[in-house]
Amino acid sequence: xxxxxxxxxxxxxxxNAYIPYSKFPVGACVLTExxxxxxxxxFENASFGLTICAERNAIGTAIACxxxxxxxxxxxxxxxxxxxxxxxxxxxxYEFQPEYGVDVITEVNGELKVxxxxxxxxxxxxx
Numbered sequence: 001x002x003x004x005x006x007x008x009x010x011x012x013x014x015x016n017a018y019i020p021y022s023k024f025p026v027g028a029c030v031l032t033e034x035x036x037x038x039x040x041x042x043f044e045n046a047s048f049g050l051t052i053c054a055e056r057n058a059i060g061t062a063i064a065c066x067x068x069x070x071x072x073x074x075x076x077x078x079x080x081x082x083x084x085x086x087x088x089x090x091x092x093x094y095e096f097q098p099e100y101g102v103d104v105i106t107e108v109n110g111e112l113k114v115x116x117x118x119x120x121x122x123x124x125x126x127x
Contacts, residue, residue, distance in 0.1 A: 003105050003112055006031055006074035009039050010054075014076050017054070018043040026077045028054035030062050033069035033098055038062040055089040059096060069098045074105040081108045084120065093117055094124035 006029040014027030019042065026042045040057025055073060062070065073093060077083040083106055085093060093102055094117060102117040118124075 003072065003074065003103070003114065006037070006072060007076060007105060007107055007112060009037065010074040010076040011078075013039040013041045014054070014078065015041075017041040020044060021046075021048070024077060024079050026054040026075065026083060028058040028076075029074045030055075030058045030070055031072040032062055032067040033071055034067060036062070036065070036067060038065065038067070053086060053089050055085045056092050059092055063096070068096060070096045070102050071098065072103040072105060076107060082106045082113065087121075090117065090121040091124055094121055094126070 009029040010027040014025045017025035019025050021044050028040050030038045038058050038061045040054050040061055042052060042054040044051045055075060070093060075083050075085060097117055104115045104117055104120060106113050
Protein backbone atom coordinates (compact mmCIF):
# COMPACT_ATOMS: atom_id res chain seq x y z
CA UNK A 1 0.00 0.00 0.00
CA UNK A 2 1.08 3.53 -0.74
CA UNK A 3 1.66 5.08 2.68
CA UNK A 4 1.69 8.56 1.14
CA UNK A 5 -1.96 8.01 0.19
CA UNK A 6 -2.77 7.17 3.82
CA UNK A 7 -0.96 10.31 5.01
CA UNK A 8 -2.74 12.46 2.42
CA UNK A 9 -6.08 11.17 3.68
CA UNK A 10 -5.06 11.82 7.30
CA UNK A 11 -4.13 15.39 6.34
CA UNK A 12 -7.43 15.93 4.59
CA UNK A 13 -9.58 14.62 7.44
CA UNK A 14 -7.61 16.65 10.02
CA UNK A 15 -9.34 19.69 8.51
CA ASN A 16 -12.64 18.37 9.95
CA ALA A 17 -11.40 18.17 13.54
CA TYR A 18 -13.66 19.77 16.15
CA ILE A 19 -11.10 21.42 18.43
CA PRO A 20 -12.55 24.54 20.12
CA TYR A 21 -10.44 24.02 23.27
CA SER A 22 -7.01 22.69 22.33
CA LYS A 23 -6.81 24.09 18.78
CA PHE A 24 -4.82 20.91 17.98
CA PRO A 25 -6.32 19.18 14.92
CA VAL A 26 -5.39 15.56 14.24
CA GLY A 27 -6.36 13.27 11.39
CA ALA A 28 -5.82 9.52 11.20
CA CYS A 29 -6.15 7.02 8.40
CA VAL A 30 -6.32 3.28 9.07
CA LEU A 31 -5.48 0.54 6.58
CA THR A 32 -6.99 -2.81 7.56
CA GLU A 33 -5.86 -6.33 6.83
CA UNK A 34 -8.69 -6.48 4.26
CA UNK A 35 -7.08 -3.50 2.43
CA UNK A 36 -9.92 -1.15 3.39
CA UNK A 37 -9.27 2.43 4.47
CA UNK A 38 -11.02 4.38 7.24
CA UNK A 39 -10.41 7.91 8.45
CA UNK A 40 -11.13 9.82 11.60
CA UNK A 41 -10.41 13.16 13.23
CA UNK A 42 -10.31 14.23 16.83
CA PHE A 43 -13.32 15.89 18.41
CA GLU A 44 -13.39 17.60 21.75
CA ASN A 45 -16.04 18.12 24.38
CA ALA A 46 -16.44 20.67 27.16
CA SER A 47 -16.21 17.68 29.50
CA PHE A 48 -12.61 16.99 28.47
CA GLY A 49 -12.69 13.30 29.39
CA LEU A 50 -15.22 12.75 26.60
CA THR A 51 -12.81 13.95 23.91
CA ILE A 52 -12.07 11.33 21.22
CA CYS A 53 -8.71 11.07 19.48
CA ALA A 54 -8.49 10.78 15.70
CA GLU A 55 -6.92 7.34 15.91
CA ARG A 56 -9.71 5.88 18.03
CA ASN A 57 -12.30 7.56 15.83
CA ALA A 58 -10.85 5.92 12.68
CA ILE A 59 -10.46 2.55 14.42
CA GLY A 60 -14.02 2.71 15.76
CA THR A 61 -15.33 3.28 12.24
CA ALA A 62 -13.31 0.31 10.98
CA ILE A 63 -14.67 -1.87 13.78
CA ALA A 64 -18.24 -0.73 13.08
CA CYS A 65 -17.72 -1.86 9.47
CA UNK A 66 -16.68 -5.34 10.63
CA UNK A 67 -12.89 -4.98 10.51
CA UNK A 68 -10.75 -6.57 13.22
CA UNK A 69 -7.10 -6.22 12.13
CA UNK A 70 -5.17 -3.03 11.36
CA UNK A 71 -2.10 -3.15 9.14
CA UNK A 72 -1.14 0.51 9.28
CA UNK A 73 -2.24 3.88 10.62
CA UNK A 74 -1.13 7.32 9.43
CA UNK A 75 -1.38 10.17 11.93
CA UNK A 76 -1.12 13.86 11.09
CA UNK A 77 -1.42 17.24 12.75
CA UNK A 78 -0.51 20.51 11.08
CA UNK A 79 0.61 21.62 14.55
CA UNK A 80 3.24 18.92 15.11
CA UNK A 81 5.85 17.01 13.16
CA UNK A 82 6.12 13.33 14.08
CA UNK A 83 2.62 13.28 15.58
CA UNK A 84 2.52 10.09 17.66
CA UNK A 85 -0.57 8.44 19.13
CA UNK A 86 -1.22 9.01 22.83
CA UNK A 87 -0.88 6.11 25.24
CA UNK A 88 -4.59 5.27 25.17
CA UNK A 89 -4.57 5.16 21.36
CA UNK A 90 -1.43 3.01 21.35
CA UNK A 91 -3.25 0.45 23.50
CA UNK A 92 -6.34 0.55 21.26
CA UNK A 93 -4.19 0.05 18.16
CA TYR A 94 -2.44 -2.81 19.97
CA GLU A 95 -5.79 -4.53 20.53
CA PHE A 96 -6.38 -4.78 16.78
CA GLN A 97 -2.91 -5.55 15.45
CA PRO A 98 -2.22 -8.72 13.48
CA GLU A 99 0.63 -11.06 14.47
CA TYR A 100 3.11 -9.16 12.27
CA GLY A 101 2.32 -5.83 13.94
CA VAL A 102 1.11 -2.42 12.84
CA ASP A 103 3.02 0.26 10.98
CA VAL A 104 2.53 3.72 12.51
CA ILE A 105 3.18 6.41 9.92
CA THR A 106 4.04 10.01 10.78
CA GLU A 107 5.59 12.88 8.86
CA VAL A 108 8.69 14.92 9.66
CA ASN A 109 9.61 17.87 7.47
CA GLY A 110 7.50 16.46 4.65
CA GLU A 111 9.11 12.99 4.82
CA LEU A 112 7.22 9.91 5.96
CA LYS A 113 8.53 7.97 8.93
CA VAL A 114 7.32 4.45 9.71
CA UNK A 115 7.47 2.94 13.19
CA UNK A 116 6.37 -0.44 14.47
CA UNK A 117 3.68 -0.19 17.14
CA UNK A 118 5.56 -2.65 19.35
CA UNK A 119 8.47 -0.17 19.46
CA UNK A 120 6.09 2.59 20.57
CA UNK A 121 4.26 0.34 23.05
CA UNK A 122 6.49 -2.49 24.22
CA UNK A 123 4.65 -5.05 26.33
CA UNK A 124 1.17 -3.68 25.58
CA UNK A 125 -1.63 -5.06 27.74
CA UNK A 126 -3.07 -8.33 26.46
CA UNK A 127 -5.16 -11.10 27.97
